[in-house]
Amino acid sequence: MVGRTNIETGKVTRETALAAFSYRLKTAVAPLVPCAAAMERLHRGARHRILSKGDHILRAGTVADEVFFVHQGLLRYYFNDPNDGGQERTGQFFDEGIVVTDAESFLARVPAKQNFEALETSSIIVLPRTVLNAGYDADHAIDRFGRLMLEEALVGSQRRASRLLTLQPEDRYRLFVETRPEIARRVPQYLIASYLGLTPESLSRIRRRIAGQVG
Amino acid sequence: MVGRTNIETGKVTRETALAAFSYRLKTAVAPLVPCAAAMERLHRGARHRILSKGDHILRAGTVADEVFFVHQGLLRYYFNDPNDGGQERTGQFFDEGIVVTDAESFLARVPAKQNFEALETSSIIVLPRTVLNAGYDADHAIDRFGRLMLEEALVGSQRRASRLLTLQPEDRYRLFVETRPEIARRVPQYLIASYLGLTPESLSRIRRRIAGQVG
Structure with missing residues (x-):
């Protein structure tokens, strides 16, 4: 850069x-x-x-x-x-x-x-x-x-569509945090929820469940 | 050609x-x-x-x-x-x-x-x-x-996704027949239904309704 x-x-x-x-x-x-x-x-x-x-x-x-x-x-x-x-x-x-x-x-x-x-x-x-x-x-x-x-745009658009179709909410969240950790850190939770197709409440439950598994 | x-x-x-x-x-x-x-x-x-x-x-x-x-x-x-x-x-x-x-x-x-x-x-x-x-x-x-x-692929993919999201079944079918009449003629009805996200029965109902309006 x-x-x-x-x-x-x-x-x-x-x-x-x-x-x-x-x-x-x-x-x-x-x-x-x-x-x-x-x-x-x-x-x-x-x-x-x-x-x-x-x-x-x-x-x-x-x-x-x-x-x-x-x-x-x-x-x-x-x-x-x-x-x-x-x-x-x-x-x-x-x-x-x-x-x-x-x-x-x-x-x-x-x-x-x-x-x-x-x-x-x-x-x-x-x-x-x-x-x-x-x-x-x-x-x-x-x-x-x-x-x-x-090419980037097409691969990204198709990958996103297929993940929304095939992954369960918790796996969608894990994959997002794994592949785009910087974005996950910088973006407010309610927008992450909207990106993952979840309500803010479901995302909170998923985050608590994952934190519980780690602790 | x-x-x-x-x-x-x-x-x-x-x-x-x-x-x-x-x-x-x-x-x-x-x-x-x-x-x-x-x-x-x-x-x-x-x-x-x-x-x-x-x-x-x-x-x-x-x-x-x-x-x-x-x-x-x-x-x-x-x-x-x-x-x-x-x-x-x-x-x-x-x-x-x-x-x-x-x-x-x-x-x-x-x-x-x-x-x-x-x-x-x-x-x-x-x-x-x-x-x-x-x-x-x-x-x-x-x-x-x-x-x-x-470019063709990306525009096609985004247009298709947004039509599936925003159009009602009957309008999806009308648009398909209007924009791709050759395909509508050559493809069996059960595949057209699967392409439009409809059951074969719903597609039959839509076709009967449209035929009724024309006749």
Whole structure:
């Protein structure tokens, strides 16, 4: 990881955020090397945003014309379940180094179904569709970066769906804590419950049961 | 579409199937043009298979080391639902021109959860992972083809999940018949019911109700 800075003290600049994005891109596409001209175009077209906790970078109902690179901080996406009186469901958490957007909205240009919200103060590089598409055309490495991000997204989306279908609640929680311990530490319990498809009360019971087994 | 031949009379050759695949690839990546050497390597590495109705090209529990291009015919994937006594669920139908595999298994090299079965006599081009990866490295156009196939897969997977979550059964059926009339005509009703998450009896009731409204 390239130089980390403290968001709260305001030392995060567009340059440090862009450097982290470039590092992520180059690492992903190795042994291809992105050409300098294509990287320069991406950098010129990228915006940098600092989100406060609770800020939204994308809201359901609008078309996602951008992808987001999480430089520092933590986002989640959520939607309101029409089959359950609009109850809020957490889809996924995204921490540093992840590139994300509402994929169907971005790719098919339809209104987003998901809301993307910062759970902590976050530093985000925003890449407009036009900038990304120009990058795809200019450079094999950028096109490959797009392919690899989509592979991650597809595997993640299918894995999550199959775990929700096949694992019992306690196993879902154990797997979450094992595979994403940092997120489990940083996210409030009621959001973890919503992510795992549990009520906060069921999650508390599971946590007490596991603590009892350990003690 | 390039020259169609009759599978049943045995006139489908490796060459006609490969020509259809190349046409699909070139159409997808335009205005990029795949270089002849990379296309030649893809062709040399590809196998051609004729599946009879009921044949499987991939079974749950094995690792998917190949992607499949449907030249002619019709496939479906299905899995056995562990939460419902192993009941068979149809995930999706794939007809001519579609490139498909168990994505998580192929990309993350884990055992497939899905079974891929021919619903009609089918002509399939089989591309091994090694061949596809060599193509990605050799040619920008092949890498882009991979990206575009993944975009299709991700949009399809998310759209399907959200429709199952948000649409009432009758609307799910209407949308299916509207958007995939060919499939609705070629697939037996009990598989359409399984795809829509309905019992065959509920689907019959819905069809009678709709016929009544039209008549």
